[in-house]
Amino acid sequence: MRKIIVGSRRSQLAMTQTKWVIDQLKKAGAQNEFEIKEIVTKGDQIVDVQLSKVGGKGLFVKEIQQQMIAGDIDFAVHSMKDVPAELPEELFISCMPKRVDARDVLICENDYTLETLPEGAVIGTSSLRRGAQMLAARPDFEIQWIRGNIDTRLKKLETEKFNAILLAKAGLERMGWTDRVDFEALDADMMVPAVGQGVLAIESRKEDAEVTAILQLLHDDVTAKAATAERTFLKAIEGSCHVPVGGYATVDGDDVTLTGLIASVDGKEVLRVTKTSTDAVALGNDVADDLLGRGGREILASVNA
Numbered sequence: 001m002r003k004i005i006v007g008s009r010r011s012q013l014a015m016t017q018t019k020w021v022i023d024q025l026k027k028a029g030a031q032n033e034f035e036i037k038e039i040v041t042k043g044d045q046i047v048d049v050q051l052s053k054v055g056g057k058g059l060f061v062k063e064i065q066q067q068m069i070a071g072d073i074d075f076a077v078h079s080m081k082d083v084p085a086e087l088p089e090e091l092f093i094s095c096m097p098k099r100v101d102a103r104d105v106l107i108c109e110n111d112y113t114l115e116t117l118p119e120g121a122v123i124g125t126s127s128l129r130r131g132a133q134m135l136a137a138r139p140d141f142e143i144q145w146i147r148g149n150i151d152t153r154l155k156k157l158e159t160e161k162f163n164a165i166l167l168a169k170a171g172l173e174r175m176g177w178t179d180r181v182d183f184e185a186l187d188a189d190m191m192v193p194a195v196g197q198g199v200l201a202i203e204s205r206k207e208d209a210e211v212t213a214i215l216q217l218l219h220d221d222v223t224a225k226a227a228t229a230e231r232t233f234l235k236a237i238e239g240s241c242h243v244p245v246g247g248y249a250t251v252d253g254d255d256v257t258l259t260g261l262i263a264s265v266d267g268k269e270v271l272r273v274t275k276t277s278t279d280a281v282a283l284g285n286d287v288a289d290d291l292l293g294r295g296g297r298e299i300l301a302s303v304n305a
């Protein structure tokens with residue numbers, strides 16, 4: 001029986017996700033031996049810089065992809081959110097396990113809530129999307145950049161000037177920390193989640209039929225349909241990580257409903273479009289076209305200028 005080598009970033013979240021996938025594969029009947037190979041990516045080495053300024057999310061996956069193409073690892077578990085729209089020719093997302101809660105959460109100091117946070121409260125986030133939507137709801141807030149893994153950010157809430165921080169609920173859940181911290185889940189209408197948030201994307205080589213078959217054990221079609229709509233949307237607007245962009249799809253029977261969002265960094269302009277279709281790809285493109293036509297193009301141009 002072939003031993004499967006699984007590449008993983010060294011971060012706590014990445015290792016937890018990778019171990020979870022291996023565990024689930026075994027529970028679903030995979031007989032193989034799995035070995036985790038830790039990979040330290042450029043993205044992991046850079047701290048305290050706003051990520052969009054140093055090359056963006058792709059930093060976390062590029063080196064993993066290179067090792068996969070070279071055959072040094074057989075698959076890797078990514079947060080879908082961190083996977084760029086375009087993959088290398090040799091690779092594909094062969095499995096998306098069932099999505100967890102896609103919403104963002106607000107974690108406040110001193111038992112504050114979104115309602116009771118004082119005027120001018122300092123909110124920590126590393127996401128332009130979260131910052132812009134927060135400012136749209138509460139223009140008096142001050143957004144401050146915060147980086148580091150989830151644990152580091154939670155510590156910074158205690159030790160630094162932040163009154164609250166914003167995180168993905170999925171990260172807290174996967175770490176098993178939903179009991180450790182008090183959080184307020186933000187409605188997806190008020191805070192449109194990031195494309196792919198809450199989804200795990202397992203990447204492998206297209207030609208590796210054996211690994212593809214094993215990973216199918218965990219694949220969830222509903223999740224894949226929603227992720228397809230969201231990622232088609234993201235690709236169609238050619239959104240970079242320099243622009244606040246969100247996309248969130250839900251599936252009900254054959255229907256997919258997608259909300260796309262483009263906002264200015266200061267949250268003064270927020271464009272949102274929601275549409276439903278049975279065709280996830282057509283829907284992603286349709287929502288993108290609509291948003292671009294309604295002023296999204298101008299926002300993107302002004303940020304990229």
Ligand SMILES: NCc1[nH]cc(CCC(=O)O)c1CC(=O)O
Pocket residue numbers: 079080081082150166167168169170171196197198199
């Ligand atoms: N940007 C980092 C990142 N990448 C994936 C998650 C966890 C959420 C997910 O899997 O979608 C997080 C943490 C966060 O955004 O709070």
